[in-house]
Amino acid sequence: MPIHEKNLVDKNRLLVKEEAKLDGLDVSGQWSTFIEQRILGDYSTDVLDAVASTPAGKTIVNCWQCGTCTAGCCMHTDFGLREFNPRYFIYLAQKGAEDELKKYAPVIWRCVTCNKCVERCPKGVRVEEVVHSIEGYMRSKGWMGDTPASRWDEAFVKNTLQTGVLDELALTRSYVSREKLAEFNNRFMLRMALKLVRTGRIRTGPLRHRVKGWEKVRGVAKEILEGGGDG
Amino acid sequence: MSSPRILVVGGGPAGLSAACDLAEAGANVVLVEEEGFLGGTPKKLHYSLIAPDLKPVQEVLDPLVRRVEQSGVEVMLNSEVASFKGSGDGFHVEVRRKGGPLESHVFDSVIAATGFAHWDPHKKYEYGYGVYPDVLDFKDFERMLSEDNLRRPSNGETPKRIAWLLCVGSRDKQVGKFYCCRMGCVVSIKQAMEVRQKHPEIDTYVYYMDIRTYGFWEDKVYWRSMEEFNVKFVRGRIGSINRGEDGRLVAMAEDTILQRPTEVPFDMLVLATGMEASRGTVEFAKLAGLELEEHGFIKPLQSDSLPVHTTVEGIFVAGTATGPKAIPDSVSEGSAAAMKALNFARRKAVAERQQTR
Structure with a gap:
């Protein structure tokens, strides 16, 4: 039907069809606009069950939506990314509101793991871990691909698995060049890196620290990581 | 000096x-009960487990009943107070046993423990109690639990999803x-x-405005229900129940956190029906001339410092009255x-003795 004052309707809920037929009658043109209803027709436990079954996500059932996590979240408050709301992500997961959760694929990975939320949560929710678990669920559903954060995690694990000790310089170099982070690719950063290596603060390449008997530990670590578990 | x-x-x-404490302190106690058994509403309506320790109701009340029976209280079952008159030498009370003659007694003091009744949810028509067989209230559901017979009244099947609606007949100006x-x-x-303990496959949702599990009920009941039993909570009051x-x-409710209207299907709905003064409480207050307070319960002389005194000297009150x-x-x-x-009766006895000396 013709909809007046479309500006009052949430844009995502306006459906405009090129061609529309109702009961065999062609209603294309100005009759082709529909509003998707806002009513939530059901709750589902799919997301909750999936998240709660991961080691990182098991405290999701503790959440009672007080908002302490979001109140201190540096992404939400200091960085000003109001769409990044860990309390809300948890609620959407708890109630299985997948259509709504999907909308947050572009932001849910932006957590910087400061862990203030985990420190402050009065109910013992490991918020940062739970949000990452929800992110994992969303990725498994194909709602989001890899992100700068997930690529960093991947590079970090790969690097650490080599000798058991992180080679910061190698990690930063490979990540910076892959992500083309101009801010890090300049003479000042290079000079600082050189100085750190010269003074022995950072040991890289053949000089990097090693963990004794790492070969054995690496086998176990790989097995755990490949076994999944952590959404 | 004879016993009070x-x-x-x-x-x-x-x-x-009250009765067993008095009898154990040496008083002559008459306990008048309108039903044919002791234990009051929890027994009458077949309550199941009692919070916070989730003990069966018999385990909570039977020791008290046994103490009353063993301490020499004169228990009058199926009985009602028929007339009540206070005068200088005590309270003149006539008690009628069902179908029997009136029995006259004189008492030095009186305790009203006349209790409450669950609010009748028929009055909240939008929830469909009495229309949809799967809409139950507290007393129906407690009975179902205590009889371990969790089935949908409409078709006898085990429900897959149950909702609770808090504050039915409480915190509501409409009623x-x-x-x-x-x-x-x-x-x-x-x-x-x-429900979750016995049937982990059943999904449970509680619709609430606030959760008021004060004191130790917070962690022992509320937190435990979420953390161990995965009971889910929805902040919002159901506006009406429709049939799918x-x-x-x-x-039909607003999920106030999602800020969206919701129409979620359930197999059963339990209405958390509130408490109001029982018929017995109102009738006894009228007989004995006790004042009621604004909510219809018996008015304590001072609700802060004298909670068990009534507005009539020598009559005391306890429990949900x-x-x-x-x-x-x-x-x-x-x-x-x-x-x-007991103190009132003893002081009275002392005063009488001094007068006759």
Whole structure:
């Protein structure tokens, strides 16, 4: 039907069809606009069950939506990314509101793991871990691909698995060049890196620290990581 | 000096506690109970487990009943106070046993432990109680749990999803009940836990405005229900219940956190019906000339410092006759009223002796 004052309707809920037929009658043109209803027709436990079954996500059932996590979240408050709301992500997961959760694929990975939320949560929710678990669920559903954060995690694990000790310089170099982070690719950063290596603060390449008997530990670590578990 | 003669009206948790404490302190106690058994509303309506320790109701009340029976209380079952008159030498009371003659007694002091009744949810027509067989209230559902017979009344099947709606007949100006029933939250959550314990496959949702599981009920009941039993909570009050095409109930509510209207199907809905003064409480107050307070319960002389005194000297009150209360509170109040009633009777005896000297 013709909809007046479309500006009052949430844009995502306006459906405009090129061609529309109702009961065999062609209603294309100005009759082709529909509003998707806002009513939530059901709750589902799919997301909750999936998240709660991961080691990182098991405290999701503790959440009672007080908002302490979001109140201190540096992404939400200091960085000003109001769409990044860990309390809300948890609620959407708890109630299985997948259509709504999907909308947050572009932001849910932006957590910087400061862990203030985990420190402050009065109910013992490991918020940062739970949000990452929800992110994992969303990725498994194909709602989001890899992100700068997930690529960093991947590079970090790969690097650490080599000798058991992180080679910061190698990690930063490979990540910076892959992500083309101009801010890090300049003479000042290079000079600082050189100085750190010269003074022995950072040991890289053949000089990097090693963990004794790492070969054995690496086998176990790989097995755990490949076994999944952590959404 | 003869032992004081004290009347206890009502054989629920408060009355039982008062009666056995008095008898053990050496008073002559008559306990008048309108039903044919002791234990009051929890027994009458077949309550299941009692929060916070989730003990069966028999385990909570039977020791009290046994103490009353063993301490020499004169128990009058199936009986009602027929007339009541206070005068200088005590309270002249006539008690009628069902179908029997009137019995006259004189008492030095009286304890009213006349209790509460669950609010009748028929009055909240939008929830469809009495229309949809799968809409139950507290008493229906407690009975179902205590009989371990969890089935949808409409078709006899085990439900897959149950909702609770808090504050039905409490905190509602539309029905003239302005107060909180104090136990709706804890009983609902306890019921959900009981369901999940016996049937982990059933999904449970509690619709709430606030969760008022005060004191130790917070962690022992509310937190436990979420953390161990995965009971889910929805902040929002159901506006109405409709019937879905498949015969299920559809709860029309706003999920105030999602800020969206929701129409969620359920197999059963339990209404957390509030507490109001029982018929017995109102009738006894009228007979004995006790004032009622604004919510219809018996008015304590001072609600802060004299909670078990009534506006009539020598008559005391305990339990839910003065307002919503949990079983442990009623038991404590029974003991408190017993102390006050005994003191009053003894002081009166001393005064009489001094006059006759």
